[in-house]
Amino acid sequence: MLYIYNDFAGTHSTALAAAYHLEQLPQSERKLTKEEILNVQYFNKLTKKDFGKLLFHGIDKEGNSVYSIGRKRNKYAVPAMRELAVLFQEKFHINEKLIFSNTSPTVPLAMSLGGMFSRGLNIDVIGVPLLVLGSKQCCDNIYRLVKNTKHVANTSYNENVIILENEMYK
Template sequence: MKVIYHCFGGSHSSVTAAAIHLGLLPRDRLPAAAELMSLPYFDARSLGEEGEIKYMGIDPYGNNVYAAGKKNLGSRFEALLYDLATALGLPRQELLLLNTSPFVNRLMVLGGFTSRRLGMTTPGRPIVILGTRRAYFQLVEFVDQHRPLWEGNRR
């Protein structure tokens, strides 16, 4: 199965959720800023990389996990990917798209815009890290709620 976490820019909530899924971040405590910054693609995408699906790793069940930015596509992003999978002959049930956008708070928007869009990482990163930490346990819960969909009979 391909599990794709997606949000607006693909740099923060989707990367964090994918890292939780893969066990790269703790489930029982807030990650330190350094732990977030050590994640591949966290606050690291450049303008124009939205829409790129970035490989994050493989989980213990053999599922490939990705993070993606969809910019302004909204729900059309999922429709596009499901239609593409069908066109390529991939079974729809082998693709799991998980939208992390509802967990993006104002601090994440402000910090992400400042850091990624304006290129001002010194003021932007601490703000986006604070926002990510505030949303963290919601992301843990979101990942846990969807766990049965990728665990299935793959044990």
């Protein structure tokens, strides 16, 4: 199975989701510390050249690969990846299940502004504190989103490609 967490930039909420998924963060709804947030792989480290790239985060304890992608405002990126996956599954008899999970609904205003200041304008002195604040505000939602993503993946037996928009986390 392949898990692909996606959002606008692919460097904040998706990085946290991948870290929760891989159990690199505490498996609870407690608020994360600044150090835990800033030590997450890829967190606030990607640049514009990384948009649209699938980033490998690791293999979970069930042997599933975990990726993330920043899709910008392109609402067609995930559907296009879905169509390509279905094509490969049909043409080359690849039976690998794919789960696309949108982390954007978990992102609070502080995280969006922090990303804009830090990644967009290179003003870390303003951006990083906002990113930490925003991450603390939403980490419980991201944790629940990851748990739900795993649950849906393990209980959806008839679908080989699943897209979760996760609107319930707004």
